Amino acid sequence: MVQIFSQDNPEYEVEASAGVRGRGNTTWQYIKKPYRIKFDKKTSLFGLGAAKSWVLLANYLDPTFMMNTIAFKLGHQFGVEYTNHSNHVELFLNEEYLGxxxxxxxxxxxxxxxxxxxxxxxxxxxxxxxxxxxxxKSALINMPVNIKSPDLEDESGMDFVKKAINALDEALYGETSGFPNSNWQELIDVPTLIDYIMINEIVRNRELVIPGSVYLYKKGDDKIKMGPLWDFDWGFGYTESGHIYYDNAKTWLYKKYDKHSSGPGGSFFYRFFDDPTFRQAYKARWNEMKGTLENLYSFIDDLRYELYQSSVQNNKRWKKNHDIFDETDKMKDWLQERIEFLDENINSSF
Structure with missing residues (x-):
């Protein structure tokens, strides 16, 4: 049984039969575990569309509790289709407080x-x-492709997916494709590709180029589209050694993890920047959207006040000594430095 209580919005209260299980790959290794809820029936939570499956992100490494929330906010700001919503909750599992x-x-x-x-x-x-x-794995760059939908019975059902992904693979790296004068722009939706890369670049999400949790979809005869956005635990200047954030504000993500020094994620996303028409479109979109990034700072300020008491209790539960105000000050400084770096370099080198 899952129960949701809300002092401010009693209309969001829920009591419904459901199962709860662990989820995540790297994040499952930490002592504060992420979970997946599966209701017996489609259920609406916090006014969102009804579905059976919902996710509880633990944000164990995140000293601000809001890195995924900020990335999702950017998704909504940029108009990325199917962007998730964040609802911060206090979790009790079998009457044990988990933060x-x-x-x-x-x-x-x-x-x-x-x-x-x-x-x-x-x-x-x-x-x-x-x-x-x-x-x-794709034919040329060995991109690891996991099928999330459709629900297949045998491998032959993957043929139409393979065809679409390998066609893009060929357009980008085929020896006779003539890239960038190949047909690559007929295969993938450029505006959504630009927004997807740009949001990941703003928060410097290393998952983009590894790759990890990079979603894309194709509807009917439409072009492939990037999204939804997911998993920003390795964003905001994250350094795996020591689990440190707010590093590398003045380094490119796509250049650091390019086709010469990284795995298939870097090879895939770096390639588009070899096309001058893509770089110009990227630059135009940046200059269109950069003014909207100023509201991130007030958003962070408002959210940290909202989360303060919860952060204190969470840190007590998990024996962490972070202060949400100190951490979000560092986050804002890092974001400002990063946005200034991107603005200068996009406008000077693109």
């Missing part, structure tokens, strides 16, 4: 999530863990 979590949508095909046909369209994930029952 502050973000309750959000499961990335899946659903009329209120990724709204595509479950049989004729596809949702896939580029991910190094390569752990779905049905998966393949």
């Amino acid at each position: 502050n979590y973000v309750l959000t949508e499961q990335v899946q095909v659903n009329e209120h999530r990724v709204n595509i046909d479950e049989e004729t369209d596809f949702l896939v994930e580029f991910d190094r863990y390569y752990d779905e029952d049905f998966k393949f």
Whole structure:
């Protein structure tokens, strides 16, 4: 049984039968565990579209509790389709207090999530863990592709997905494709590609280039589209050694992890910047959107006051000594430095 209580919004209170299980790859290794809720029936939470599956993000490494929330805010700001919503909650499991979590949508095909046909369209994930029952690697750059939808019975059902992904692979890296004068722009939606890369670059999310949790989908005869956005635990200047954030504000993500020094994620996303028409479109979109980034600072200020008491209790529970005000001050400084770096370099070198 899952119960949701809300002092401010009693209309969001829920009591419904559901199962709870662990989830996540790297994040499951930490003592504060992430979870997935699966209701017996489709259920609306916090006014969002009804579905059976929901996710509780633990944000164990995140000293601000809001890195995923900020990335999702950017998604909504840029108009990225199917962007998740963040609802910060206090989690009790079997009457044990587990701290502050973000309750959000499961990335899946659903009329209120990724709204595509479950049989004729596809949702896939580029991910190094390569752990779905049905998966393949692209023909040229060995991109690990996990099939999330459709629900397949045998490998022959992957053929239409392979065809679409390998066609893009060929357009980008085929010896006779003539890139950038190939047909690559006929295969993937450029505006959504730009927004997806730009948001990940703003917060310097290393998952983009590894790759990890990189989603894309194709609906009918439409072009491939990037999204939904997911997993920003390795963003905001994260350094794996020591689990340090706010590093490398003045370094490119796509240049550091380019086709010469990284795995398939870097090879894939770096390649588009070899096309001068893409660089010009990227520059134009940056200059269109950069003014809207100023509101991130007030958003962070408002959210840290909202989360303060919860952060204190969470840190006591998990024996952490972070102060949310100190950490978000560092985050704002890092974001300001990063945005200034990107603005200068996009406008001078693109």
